[in-house]
Amino acid sequence: MLQLTKLAFRDLGRNRRRSFFSALALGLGVALLLLMASILAGEIRQALKTTILLESGHLQVQSANYEESKTSLKWADLIDNPDRVAAQIAGLAPVVEATPRLIASGILSIGDQTAGVRVMGIVPSAAANAPFRDGLQSGAWLQAGDREGIVVGQSLADKLGVASGDQIQLLVNTSDGTVDQQVFTIRGIFSTHTPGFDDRTIFMPLAKAQAITATENHASLIFVLLQNRDQADAVASALQGPGYKSVTWEKANAMMLEIESFAGAYMAILYLIVLGVTASVIVNTLVMAVFERTREIGILSSLGMKSRQIMAMFFAESGFIALGGVIIGLVVGGLLVFYATNTGFYIGNMGITGILMGERIYGYLTVRDSVMLVVAAFGVSLLAGLYPAVIAARMEPVEALRDAQ
């Protein structure tokens, strides 16, 4: 077997360029797939993390009647005395933070510029609002008692051409179905580096939001962060009570989780396509090698080499190509994934409705994905060696020798 392996290795060396390009084709395929797998996993992971952090939390407690899509402001649809409810929720062991939020829709206008916005009334000092507070690009953060200040997302500010300190008019829906309006001062501009969020969200203190929407001492939801997202179902069960409903991060991000499971199938199809193409390169290389070495197959056969040994020799060749390709793929793919993980690729505002995507996408590659890909690449390459190996093994020695002469 050792001699067969040595023979196979040396045979690959006869046409180094062809062998190298075959391995390179596989290597580039593996590298591309590693990068794609990491980007896909990274993007889904990041989008989920961002959505949980900015919008859904690990859990939301809402009034049983609340319909998020309608941004209802009717008192019956809201949580009464939200501070008390939030404090009760915060008393549960797994809960890190529970803070009320009031959400209304409105229109910002300045000069001839207008933009539809989501007005979010928040407790400015709440730790759950740190991503906005820490993402302040200019100006100052909100104070709880501020009655005239708002904070605007960076991309929204860019769209309207406003800066910190500017005055801007806000029209907002109220609980009785009418609209109210007021001129606010832009205290600051924040960025979460998530254009889909920043270009439609403004913050104001909860008390002011309740005042302008006529939802006195009510909130749309209690935003809850847990120590671990896996605790969401258990906490949701513990919070069950009349008049309330709990929406876990899984329920809130059902579409994204569906996309995640779909992504697995998508990657599997992509694996098949890319590895199928590289396998055809390997088949071509080895078939050429078989026909070029017809005489040698005849000689080895005349020396008493059995069909299975001839097959094993060509399998060893495809194994060497696979090994070389996988090594190239791991090196090139590793560098690409390293770059994607640490620097990422700028995509700007490419958000999909319902999914918050950052302006940069980052790679995230799991050991499981890497191992699966390497095993698949190796397996497909070995399978690619099957056809040429069978051709070689089926050659009758007398015919191989005659053809060679």
Added chain:
Amino acid sequence: MDVVKVENVTRVYQVGEVETQALRGVDLTIENGEFTALVGPSGSGKTTLLQIIGCLDLPTTGKVVIADKDVSHLNRDQRADMRRGTIGFVFQFFALIPTLSAYENVEMPLLLNGHAPSDRKERVMHLLESVDLGDRARHRPDQLSGGEQQRVAVARALVTHPTLVLADEPTANLDTANGEQVMEIMTRLNQDTGVTFVFATHDPRVIKFARRIVTLEDGRVVENAVGEAKV
């Protein structure tokens, strides 16, 4: 003792709708230690007969017995076993594996037979020295002359201590001096080891070494003459 016994062997090749009868009822017996030449014009069936005796091919009809074993109906792997243990080959073209050194080429049949490393080394070096190539063991075929390559092939054919060595036009691609040298070596090895040699040739340089000459024409044995070698 008969090493080769061929009884009423025919071989028909079918190419498309055309049938070619290469052998038309050949009977032949070769005894142990003989140095036999199969001669005849091109297309007479020499190579076909040699391939059937060498278990590279099967007869269409008839019986072939090699070293007391009927090989007429063996399957592919059984024929490979037979070749590996009993038969050595020397081909017209210098049939060496180009990626292996002279040593490794000669060693290959022993590897296929599962010989121990120490035994392999001893046998390979002994045979390479027998064909005056002891100092060229590490050279690859492209670093050897045609004559040297054919001597390596002779060493490889004998390294398993076969019962029978078959050589198909062994001097056809060699100049006179190298051809003579290869034949002298084979004659010496035949005498020293008692291995049976059968050649397919129409080269007078080979024929003069033979102690038996079997002449084929149109797939039939037309003369089977035993005598003294002329050298």
